[in-house]
Structure formats: C-alpha cells, structure tokens
Amino acid sequence: MRRFSRFQAAPSYNSCMPELPEVETVARGVHERVQGDRITEVWFHRVPQTFKTPAAQQARGLRGQVLLAIHRTGKHIVCELGSAPAALSRKECSALEPTAQWIVHLGMTGRLLVTTVEAPVAPHTHARLQLASGKELRFVDPRRFGRLEWRNLRTSPAFQAAGLEPLTIETAPFRTLFRGRKLAIKAALLNQTLLTGVGNIYADESLFHAGLRPGRASGRLTGPELERLRQALQTVLQQAIQMGGSSVSDYVDAEGVKGFFQLEHCVYQRTGEPCRRCETPIARIVVGGRSTHFCPKCQH
DNA sequence: CATTTCACCTGGTGGC
DNA sequence: TGCCACCAGGTGAAAT
Numbered sequence: 346m347r348r349f350s351r352f353q354a355a356p357s358y359n360s361c362m363p364e365l366p367e368v369e370t371v372a373r374g375v376h377e378r379v380q381g382d383r384i385t386e387v388w389f390h391r392v393p394q395t396f397k398t399p400a401a402q403q404a405r406g407l408r409g410q411v412l413l414a415i416h417r418t419g420k421h422i423v424c425e426l427g428s429a430p431a432a433l434s435r436k437e438c439s440a441l442e443p444t445a446q447w448i449v450h451l452g453m454t455g456r457l458l459v460t461t462v463e464a465p466v467a468p469h470t471h472a473r474l475q476l477a478s479g480k481e482l483r484f485v486d487p488r489r490f491g492r493l494e495w496r497n498l499r500t501s502p503a504f505q506a507a508g509l510e511p512l513t514i515e516t517a518p519f520r521t522l523f524r525g526r527k528l529a530i531k532a533a534l535l536n537q538t539l540l541t542g543v544g545n546i547y548a549d550e551s552l553f554h555a556g557l558r559p560g561r562a563s564g565r566l567t568g569p570e571l572e573r574l575r576q577a578l579q580t581v582l583q584q585a586i587q588m589g590g591s592s593v594s595d596y597v598d599a600e601g602v603k604g605f606f607q608l609e610h611c612v613y614q615r616t617g618e619p620c621r622r623c624e625t626p627i628a629r630i631v632v633g634g635r636s637t638h639f640c641p642k643c644q645h
Numbered sequence: 646c647a648t649t650t651c652a653c654c655t656g657g658t659g660g661c
Numbered sequence: 662t663g664c665c666a667c668c669a670g671g672t673g674a675a676a677t
Contacts, residue, residue, distance in 0.1 A: 362670075394653075420671080453670055454655080469655090488654050490671060528648060537672075545670065634650065635670065 363451040365511065365542030366582055369417045370589030371457055376415040378459040379482060381433040383411045386475040395471050395486065397448075397494035406445055406495040407474060412482075413438045419506030419541030422449040422457060432477050445497050448504050452490025458483045508541035511578050519575045523563040530566060530574070531559035532633030543578070546613045547585070549638050551578040553612045558644045559637045560630070612638040 363371070387407045389400040396403065410426040411433050417423070425443035427433075433441065449457055458467075460481050466473070472484035472493060484493065496504065509518060522539050523530070533539055534548040543551075552559050554577035557570060566574070611621050616629040616638060625642040 364671095450671085452654090452672080486654095487656070488670090490654065492672085526647080532648085535671085633648095636668095 362453060362544060362546060363420065363455065364544035364547055365417075365420060366547070366585035366589050368420050368422060368451060368542070369586050371451070372415050372417040372422045375422070375457055375459060375482070379412050379476060379478075379480060380414060381411065381435055381438050382476040382478050382480065383429065383432045384408060384474050384482075385477050388473040388475070390471045392471050392489055395489055395491060395493055397492050398496070403447070403493060403495040406497065407447060410445065411438070411441075412476075413441055413443055418504065419508065419510070419537065420450060420544070421504065421506060422451070423447075423504055424449070443498055445495065445499075446504055448492075448494040448496070449484060450492040450494075452486060452488060452492065454488040455484065455486035455491030458485060506541040507538040508536070509539070511540045511543055512582055514540070514575065516572055516575065520568060520571050523566060523571065526564040527562050529560045529632050530557060530563040531635075531637050533563040534578075535633055535635065542582075545635050545637075546610070547578070547581055549613045550611055551581045553577075553640060553644060554581060556644055559632050559639050612640060614638065 384407050387404040389396075389404060391400065393400075398406075407426070409428070411429045413425040413427045413433075415422060415424050424447040426445040426447060427438075427441040427443050429437075429441065449455070451457065460483055462475055462479055462481050464481070467483075467485050469487040469489075470483055470485045471489075471491075472482075474482040476482065484491070494504075509522070523533055526533060528536075531548055531552060534543045534551070535545065549559070551574060555570070555574040557566070557574060612627050615627045617626050619625070620627055620640040620643060623640065623642050625640055627638055628641050630637050630639075
C-alpha cells in the first residue's frame, strides 16, 4: 500500500477543493461581477452526467434571463433568474421576484469563471453563458463530478439543501443531529443530509481543533464535546471564508486561476509530519471511505 | 431505516 | 523518455 508521505507532493488540484468556504467565496465573487447582467446566448458541451436537467431544457430556461443574485446553499451555488427585457441595476434586481434558478455544484474540480467573450476557452469547459455586458460565465470541470440544474420556480419549489447550515447552527440542534447515531463523527460530518457544506478538509481540521478522534461514535460524544466541535467547525469555516476573500479574483476571473489561498492546515494531508501543538507525527486512517488525518496525542 | 461500500471521472505522481 | 497503476474525493445508488 502506497501512502502519501512528506516526500510526496499532494496533487495540485487538492489546493482548490470546493467545500463551503470556497463555494461561498466563488458565489460572492460571481455575484459582484454579474448581478443584473442578462444572458444573451448559452452554449453547452455534451456531457450528459453533468446535467441534472437536460442541456436543451437548461439552455431554453437560461436564455434571455437576468441574473438577479448569486448565493451559496451548502456546497451549491444558486443563481436566481428573472425575466426582463434588458440588464438591470442592482436595485432593480432586489425588487424583482425570481422565476427560475440555475444551480451549480462544483464537485471536486469544478470552477465557475467570469471571463470575456473573447477569452480562450479552457479545456473541459462544459457551459458558457454569454452576457449582455460582453462578459461570459463559464463552468469548467475536468473531473466532471460537478452538476448543473435548472428549475422553474413556477412549477417547482426553490432549491433547498438537505442538511443544516454548519455556520449558523446552534447548540441544541447540533446535538440533536448526532443523538443515537453509531456512525463515526468524521462520517457524520461528511454526511450532507445532516450538515451541508463540510468536506474532507474541514472535517479533519475541525476535529483536530475540538480535540476529538475522527473514529468516535457520534452518538457517544458528550454535550461539551459536541459544543467544542460546533465552535471549532464554525471558527475554521469563518477563517477560511475570510482568507478566501483576498483570493477571489484569482479564482473567479479568467485564465490565471491560482486556486485558493490555503489556510495552514493542522492535520489535513500532513501524514507523518509533526503536530503543530505537540510534535507527535500526524496519523492517517480511512473513515467512511475517506482518508482521515489526526494527532494521536491531541485528539481523544 | 441506518450505515457502508462502490462507481463515477481525470490528471498528477512515482516506479520501472 | 514513456508507459502505467495508483490515488485524490463529493455524491448518489446499491448493498448490507
């Protein structure tokens, strides 16, 4: 069995894994750049599994619509669409009721970019939304784990992530989530029907900051332990969002995508390296089918 | 129902 | 230099 060690560089695309903070950053950046713009033309590359709604139906639903707002729910980016004959001011956007939504999930390697129409089209570009301003909204996803969905709000409910928002969840509902459950706390954090938006990086990091072993049965954690975890999770996510703010233009704008500025991880992908708190080598195990990193001395 | 496992994808990486 | 197996992980379906 081969293991990543300190001598092996992690694959570079790991530096921009889209979890909640990254998705939040992208949504904010795209919102700033295209709110009020009108979609004049739509082009899709044929990649069937990327489309939760058939491409032709999405194209029909998007063409001619105005982008009223772009925001995040869980790991999903939701573009609110409204009918208008021309581009709108920001003020007009907030006054208009959305009639449809375009929902973008970045998967593992997805990017939502704002470019110009003329900009060279990157490999693995699956969607291009040409805008009245001369900009273009592009969805690029080499690995094709991302998903695109369109829904008509006249006939369907607004998109709602299954799980609760980790950033705002309070003590009591957080405790209730895990009550009576036997699955490992790490697996529970990754389960999007419980909490929405937590991925492998922030699961490992928040468990480290809470001092909890990833393999602990989630239903057996005490009240104080769960409260430590809730606060660690929120701190880690908030910090990442703050850091993301400074790198958003690198990410959302055109070609020279550098990915996200990385918080200095404490455990994630630091197998064998010394713990930043006690210098014990960081251990790696597999929980819920995912590589999991923790400090054997600091986490109990 | 709760939980676990696996397939889907591509590109970076190291071994030979 | 080039070929190739391995591995990363979000999600949903299938298996347990």
